[in-house]
Amino acid sequence: MTSPLQQKIKITGPSMVTANRTSDGIVIYRTAQQGWSASLSDAAIVRTSDEARALLNEANADDVVAVGAYIAPVELKDGGEIKPGNLRERIRSKGLTIDLLPA
Amino acid sequence: MYAYDELDRTLINERVSEFRDQVKRRLSGELTEDEFKMLRLQNGVYLQLHAYMFRVAIPYGTLSSRQLRALARVARRYDRGYGHFTTRQNIQYNWIKLSELPDALADLAEVGIHAMQTSGNNMRNVTSDQWAGVAPGEVEDPRIWSEILRQHTTLHPEFSFLPRKFKIAITASEHDRAAIKVHDIGLRLHKNADGETGFEVLVGGGLGRTPFIAKTIKPFVHGRDILSYVEAILRVYNQYGRRDNIYKARIKILVHELGIEKFAKEVDEEWKQMGHSALTLDHSVIEEVRSRFSYPVYEKLPHMPDELKQAAHDPLFERWRKNSVAPHKVQGYSIVTLSLKPVGGPPGDATADQMDAVADLADKYSFGEIRVGHEQNLVLPHVAKRDLPQLWKALDRIGLATPNVNLVTDIIACPGLDYCSLANARSIPIAQELTRRFANHDTAEMIGRLHINISGCINACGHHHVGHIGILGVEKNGEEFYQITIGGRADENAQMGALIGPAVPYAEVADVIEDIVEAYLALRDRPEELFVDTVKRLGVEPFKERVYATR
Structure with a gap:
């Protein structure tokens, strides 16, 4: 159960920084404008470990608005569309994969 | 049902006020997340993938209809209209806002519900058999002892910063419905050769990364000594349990590494040093707690009422009865399990409307009482057999009559x-x-x-x-x-x-x-x-x- 914050930062592809909003917990993404957005399409994309570390440090400094910031992989589609890079982030971005009511 | 006294009510209300202030300071930035995290965990608040998750305790799995309606109200008012019953007699809300959590806690406090001991490295919600007090052949109601342990451990400074979380489960029946052998301490109430009531004490069980079945550390500890004996176990754990490695911090690892004999010896030495302390339970203390549990005044009813004989011709009713209805200690009554496992549904989830409806049915058919089991189903513990056909129809209307209890789909x-x-x-x-x-x-x-x-x-x-x-x-x-x-x-x-x-x-x-x-x-x-x-x-x-x- 190592926190992502405790892990060494080494990215192998395009990545972003994500967190949850402190007041209501919703998923948010760090933007290039040093703010946060609830839309993955607004996320700042980093491509090197140094860039990732800098973006994460900047995000962590904003402890009031966001909680639990970490780096996560993304896929960049033709045309610049940003897609989550793993299942966990797909679920965070798109929501539950299940029916809430019996079906 | 157990009635909280003034001390309990004050404690719960003060806790709400404290947490309201802590949340306010967190939202203003006065508290950092590092400072706040432990405070929110002490009030059952986790951060999950999409939102905060709020875990509320249902001590020994017992709820009044009023309390269940309050749980429904929280689901409807602060969450997305449903809750998830867990494997440790808690309910979890998945979408709650931090800014609204103090209000949710305050609503729950009105009916004596709280979120203490649902997270963090402390003594967790003491669980018990969901059929406690109504199961035939039970030695006595184990919830009395669960409540004594709850009172002793809530906010106890020595148990608030343990090496890791600590879980106790109690049963008083031969058939264990509380999974006591996979708890840090499992307590089995039984009588010794002299007819005295006490506990077989098991220690070091648990699941997770390193699973162990609990081992018996003492075959019989008299009821009056159970607090001091449990405290002796916890002191040994507190002293020797590892705090340097989260994966090796549970008591099961300590018991495994020391061996049960050496661990038992350490506990016995600690227990002897404690001697006859204030922790020895006076008979009047036990009886005081016992007296705060109220039990229904049952009617004298036939074993096989006409209503049941008639309904037995309906194969759908019989199918449900066979899987959902169990014998009660009082003639003419039954224990009814409400499956929260509909085909295609998330196991253990109930909507706010279902919770309200179950509360109404509990009032009508079960003396206003509901239980929650570790299998993630609900129970109406005191249903007159003559009412079973009507109850079945009502449960079917709200999607809670799936006849699959203990079958392959009761997952x-x-x-x-x-x-x-x-x-x-x-x-x-x-x-x-x-x-x-x-x-x-x-x-x-x-x-x-x-x-x-x-x-x-x-x-x-x-x-x-x-x-x-x-x-x-x-x-x-x-x-x-x-x-x-x-x-x-x-x-x-x-x-x-x-x-x-x-x-x-x-x-x-x-x-x-x-x-x-x-x-x-x-x-x-x-x-x-x-x-x-x-x-x-x-x-x-x-x-x-x-x-x-x-x-």
């Missing part, structure tokens, strides 16, 4: 990767698919008692180790895979399941489980031989062969 599942930040893989969709595969009730009846338990990670909230069939989600190269174990059980004969082979991908899990069940049907020596007994008799090999021969 225990953790929230998994759909909600949980610790999970590696999804649990709920696996459970949903399995309920669809085994939706045919005749097939489920033919299979008989079979518990499938699913966890989305090694922390084992879905108790996969002790499922007759256990399913554990793991992640391999970014994909979800599932390890399958068979032969586990959580009752008085508790044991861990054995792995049948390599993990299988998400898309194949339901096929594999069907293969295992088909193998069982072919291998059992008679229809009454339960799945878990066939596995015990034959071992893993024939099942492994069936699953992997064509894969």
Whole structure:
């Protein structure tokens, strides 16, 4: 159960920084404008470990608005569309994969 | 039902005020997340994938109808209209806003509900048999002792910063419905040769990364000494338990590394030093707690009322009765389990409307009382047999009469990767698919008692180790895979399941489980031989062969 914050930062592809909003917990993404957005399409994309570390440090400094910031992989589609890079982030971005009511 | 006294009410209300102030300071930035995290955890607030998760305690699984309505109100007012009953007699809300949490806590406090001891490295909610006080043959109501332990451990400074979380479960029946052998301390109430009531004390059980079945440390501890004995165990754990490695910090690791004999010796020495302390329970203290539990005034009713005889002609009613209704200690009454496992539904979830409806049915048919079991179902503990047909119809109307209790579709599942930040893989969709595969009730009846338990990670909230069939989600190269174990059980004969082979991908899990069940049907020596007994008799090999021969 190592926190992502405790892990060494080494990215192998395009990545972003994500967190949850402190007041209501919703998923948010760090933007290039040093703010946060609830839309993955607004996320700042980093491509090197140094860039990732800098973006994460900047995000962590904003402890009031966001909680639990970490780096996560993304896929960049033709045309610049940003897609989550793993299942966990797909679920965070798109929501539950299940029916809430019996079906 | 247990009635809180003024001290309890004051404590709960003060806790709400404290947390309101803490949340305010967190939202203003006065508290950092590092400073706030422990405070929110002490009030049952986790951060999950999509939102905060709020875990509320249901001590020893007992709720009044008024309390259940308050849980429904929180689901409706502050969440998304539903809640999830867990494997430790708690309810979790998945979408709650931090800014609204103090109001939710205040609403719950009005009916004596709180979130203390639902998270953090402290003594967790003391759980018990969901049939406590009504099960035939029970030594006595174990909730009295659960409540004594709750009172002693709540906010106890020595137990508030333990090396790791600490869980106690109590049963007073021969058949263990509280899974005491997979708890840090398991207590089994029984009588000694002199007819005195006391406890067999088991220690060091647990699931998670390193599963162990608890071992008996003392065959009999008199009831009056149970607080001091439990405290002696906790002191030894507090002294020697590892704080340097989260994976080795649970008491089960200490018991395993020291050995049960040496651990028992340490506890005995500590216990002797404590001598006859203030922790020795005076008879009047026990009776005071006992007196705060109220019990229904039962009517004198026939064993087989006409209403039941008549309803027995309806095969659908009979199907439900056979699986959902159990004998009560009082003639003319029954214990009724309400399945929260509809075909295609998330196991353990209930909507606010269902909770309200169950509260109304409890008022009408069960003296206003509801229970929550670790299998993630609800129970109406005092239903007159004459009312069973009407209750069944009412439950059916609200989707809570699925006749699958203890059958293959009565699946225990953790929230998994759909909600949980610790999970590696999804649990709920696996459970949903399995309920669809085994939706045919005749097939489920033919299979008989079979518990499938699913966890989305090694922390084992879905108790996969002790499922007759256990399913554990793991992640391999970014994909979800599932390890399958068979032969586990959580009752008085508790044991861990054995792995049948390599993990299988998400898309194949339901096929594999069907293969295992088909193998069982072919291998059992008679229809009454339960799945878990066939596995015990034959071992893993024939099942492994069936699953992997064509894969």
